[in-house]
Amino acid sequence: VIPGWFSEISPMWPGEAHSLKVEKILFQGKSDYQDVIVFQSATYGKVLVLDGVIQLTERDECAYQEMITHLPLCSIPNPKKVLVIGGGDGGVLREVARHTSVEQIDICEIDKMVVDVSKQYFPNVAVGYDDPRVNLIIGDGVAFLKNAAEGTYDAVIVDSSDPIGPAKELFEKPFFESVNRALRPGGVVCTQAESIWLHMNIIEDIVSNCREIFKGSVNYAWTSVPTYPSGVIGFMLCSTEGLEVDFKKPVNPIDADESSIKSHGPLKFYNSEIHSAAFCLPSFAKKVIDSK
Numbered sequence: 001v002i003p004g005w006f007s008e009i010s011p012m013w014p015g016e017a018h019s020l021k022v023e024k025i026l027f028q029g030k031s032d033y034q035d036v037i038v039f040q041s042a043t044y045g046k047v048l049v050l051d052g053v054i055q056l057t058e059r060d061e062c063a064y065q066e067m068i069t070h071l072p073l074c075s076i077p078n079p080k081k082v083l084v085i086g087g088g089d090g091g092v093l094r095e096v097a098r099h100t101s102v103e104q105i106d107i108c109e110i111d112k113m114v115v116d117v118s119k120q121y122f123p124n125v126a127v128g129y130d131d132p133r134v135n136l137i138i139g140d141g142v143a144f145l146k147n148a149a150e151g152t153y154d155a156v157i158v159d160s161s162d163p164i165g166p167a168k169e170l171f172e173k174p175f176f177e178s179v180n181r182a183l184r185p186g187g188v189v190c191t192q193a194e195s196i197w198l199h200m201n202i203i204e205d206i207v208s209n210c211r212e213i214f215k216g217s218v219n220y221a222w223t224s225v226p227t228y229p230s231g232v233i234g235f236m237l238c239s240t241e242g243l244e245v246d247f248k249k250p251v252n253p254i255d256a257d258e259s260s261i262k263s264h265g266p267l268k269f270y271n272s273e274i275h276s277a278a279f280c281l282p283s284f285a286k287k288v289i290d291s292k
């Protein structure tokens, strides 16, 4: 390792590694599930790393948290009950809390160390936990959904790490089936769905599983996050049988919502135009995704 640089090396992106200049290591620990590091970078603010993989940086976390939250929640008219699987840093909670129609926000995060570290080092991300509608469950999202009552949620957001390590099962068919069961008719799910530049094979499997399970719409969206591998990250947007959902047309705009801006400040990344644009795919990805 070059002194003072962190490189994100992983078999999930062979032959390449994004590097960030390190000013100071702020935290190093090992939870029951993964290695946890927080460091102060030279140009991206503080950085959270799990098992050597960048999860978020203060400078660009807005892109991921806003898109993974508002792509589903702005696609249905009146989200009330929302479930977050993963997302222990609290950033998705912060974004869900912008929606005044939401009455209940359940979050199931497997690793308590991620929650504690985020509250200590990323207060502007963990601020999401301050909302009174939030119920935190420390546990395995797979088990949580198996026990969830049928048709409970309007939306499920799966803010996971990669399918190597604790999040592996969140990319498999039984999990998607339990999500479908826990959603109401016309309910929506949004999952972290890797990179079209690096993981077309993983995406192909996810899309075909989702097409089998979710009988509403199934769409892949993507956006730019400079510190994620290949600089992009994707999302699977699926709706259950019942009320038709057109993910490409936001019916519940948040970007000009005064109450959201008053309570949480302006959105830094998401807006209604980038919502629709996120579903436009390059031909190499469209060929695979639309053919499944």
Ligand SMILES: NCCCN[C@H]1CC[C@H](N)CC1
Binding pocket: 053, 054, 055, 056, 064, 087, 088, 089, 091, 159, 160, 161, 162, 192, 228, 229, 233
């Ligand atoms: N809430 C933190 C974001 C988790 N998502 C990341 C997407 C890119 C992956 N390589 C690592 C996890």
